[in-house]
Amino acid sequence: MPDLVKVGMADYKVGKAPSTLISYGLGSCIGISVYDPHSKVGGLLHIMLSDSSQSRATDNPAKFADTGIPLLVKEVVAAGAVQRRLVAKMAGGAQMFAFANTTDIMKVGERNAIAAKTLLKKMGIPILAEDTGGTCGRTVSIDLNNGDYFVKTVDKGERKI
């Protein structure tokens, strides 16, 4: 049995091979992984929102892209990864309900994806794969043995991105 570590909403986990980090049932949330293929150390972050400065509660940095990603990177480096070797993968950011007139709250997923991509680029961490947007919920996981990132949806089952 592989060692399966669950990552909750607005949470992150750091680990190393042979663990798999998994986050269940993402809607507009995004699961961002960073991984160092050499040391086989990586982490998975489950963000809900893009920007902590727009919010009143800033007590949990893992909830936001702008505070969560730097925290995740810091923690995987502390666990033995080397920052310049880190590669990122991400999935999620769906729009679960389609309203005729899409209000602001419905575009959270899209904003999350843009914020995460911008920040990773700024930090010089290449995004090797992504599966964002759409209207489907996703379960995402990263196998820290090799950095494989899996996305599971109700309709299409599980696939590697």
Add this chain to the structure above:
Amino acid sequence: MPTGFKDLSGNQLDALREIGNIGAGNSATALSQLINRRIEMNVPNVTIVPLEEVPELVGGPETVVVGVFLRVYGKAPSNILFLMPQDSAFYLVDTLMGKQRGETKSLDFMDQSALMEIGNILSGAYLNALFNFTQLALLPSIPALAMDMAGAILNVVLVQLGQMGDHALVIETKFISEDDGINGHFFLVPDPGSLETILTAVGVE
């Protein structure tokens, strides 16, 4: 007034439970009349849960459910979510469309429309009762429907709360039809600012 959900007193929780009771009672009656079956409901659960634990209320984040979502506008903005296990939703469609039980195996456009209308009627009944009790006029948006993982659907409701805090106040009622074939969870999730308005309106401060 409570600054956070965790500071709510026993009295305040009781008042919220009563709101859930009256609202859901009205909704259950409406549903019962629509499908011509007895509907049982439980005493509403008023719970303050960490955001990440909310999906556990409906069987875990990966359970496939059908959700009808409505945004509530007015003096106490809230979200309403009516969640049904997939089987229940299919059976409800069978009942509404006059089909044999088990005939519905996926949701076509008409089926989705019918379920959204159910969500609409239940929410209307709920909010009407709430109005009689609190004099707060609340208007639901048009409904939207999704069939997917429970965690993903609940995400939508929780994201807004996430801007304000780490906990959700959930007023949840479970419906079960007499033949056990249909069950659903009705969630009223007030925005953090709305809680104060609701409690003031019922005179429990």
